[in-house]
Amino acid sequence: AQSVTQLGSHVSVSEGALVLLRCNYSSSVPPYLFWYVQYPNQGLQLLLKYTSAATLVKGINGFEAEFKKSETSFHLTKPSAHMSDAAEYFCAVSDRNFNKFYFGSGTKLNVKP
Amino acid sequence: DTAVSQTPKYLVTQMGNDKSIKCEQNLGHDTMYWYKQDSKKFLKIMFSYNNKELIINETVPNRFSPKSPDKAHLNLHINSLELGDSAVYFCASSQGRDQPQHFGDGTRLSIL
Numbered sequence: 001a002q003s004v005t006q007l008g009s010h011v012s013v014s015e016g017a018l019v020l021l022r023c024n025y026s027s028s029v030p031p032y033l034f035w036y037v038q039y040p041n042q043g044l045q046l047l048l049k050y051t052s053a054a055t056l057v058k059g060i061n062g063f064e065a066e067f068k069k070s071e072t073s074f075h076l077t078k079p080s081a082h083m084s085d086a087a088e089y090f091c092a093v094s095d096r097n098f099n100k101f102y103f104g105s106g107t108k109l110n111v112k113p
Numbered sequence: 114d115t116a117v118s119q120t121p122k123y124l125v126t127q128m129g130n131d132k133s134i135k136c137e138q139n140l141g142h143d144t145m146y147w148y149k150q151d152s153k154k155f156l157k158i159m160f161s162y163n164n165k166e167l168i169i170n171e172t173v174p175n176r177f178s179p180k181s182p183d184k185a186h187l188n189l190h191i192n193s194l195e196l197g198d199s200a201v202y203f204c205a206s207s208q209g210r211d212q213p214q215h216f217g218d219g220t221r222l223s224i225l
Contacts, residue, residue, distance in 0.1 A: 032211075043117070043203050043216025044156075051211070088154060097210075101169070103156040 004033075004093040006104035014112045019063075019078040021107045023091030026072065033074040034092040035065055038106075044090065050074060061085070086111045116140050117217040119204050125223045128196060134189045134220045136204030144168075144210055145187035147179060148203040150219070156203075162187050163210065191222075199224045 007022040025031060032051045036044040048059025055067040065076045076089060091104040117138045126132055138145060146161040146169075160179040161169040167179070176192045191198060201221050205214040 041218065043205070043218050044214075045216070046213040049213065090156060101158050103158075106154040106156070108154075 003027075004091050004102055004104040006089075006091050006107050008107055009105065010108045010110065012110040012112060013081045015083055016080050019076070019081045019085065019109065021076040021089050021091075021109065023065075023074045023076065023104060024072055025074065025091075025093045027093065027095075029096070030067075030069060032094045032096060033065075033067060034094070035059065035063070035074075035076050036090045036092060036103075037061075038088040038090065040087075047076070047089075081109075081111045083111050083113065085109060117204055117206055117215050119202075119217040119220050121220060122218065123221050123223075125225065126194060127225050128194055130194050131190070131192045132194060132222075133191070134202055134204075134222075136187050136189070136217060137185055138204075138206040138215070139185065140206055140208070140215060142206035142208045142215070143184060144207050145181065146205040146207075146214060147187065147189050148205065148216075150201045150203060152200070160187075160189075161210070168210070194224050196224050198222060 004025045034049045035047040037047050038044050047063050048057045050057050050067045058064045063078045065074050088106050088108050090106050094101045120135045144163045147159040150156045159173045162181045178190045181187045201219045203219045204217040207214040
């Protein structure tokens, strides 16, 4: 069975500071992993995905995530936060057949001026 | 043009009623999905359709039924609405299950 855990339902950073949003997964085989962003009153947008190519994945808006099998993690980072990054971020995991797709509980990112 | 559009955007109704939410995508995708997001922002996949075949059903109550008249539409019918059905429902589509999903803006369902 697969699951995904996001540590910290709320993260607050100052503008220009490093953003680190944590995601850990549990799976019997390495899964496919995704990060989505949700702005208020909108649907989800895909930031990036890992599907067993390079372990360091670059996404849109300057975000990137690194797949670490030994730590079963897929943390999302951005070197310098911008006010427009304030949103809810969801980590998701899928099996390799895309028959099962699970989202984490989400992390709300607040960016302070 | 909106890629994935859902109607209505807001739906307020009473317990016990039957309602439908419509979803249309103009991206030419072959797979469409329905998700439920509860008040705690937890997102759960409900259904997906690929070429009119149901391929995922995450133990959703049978009061919920997806209906796909064609590849561009996947409507969600809900019978005998209950208080616990209050949530935001998102439609999404993708070209193949292994490709990124494009989401609609959601339908906010409130049960009185």
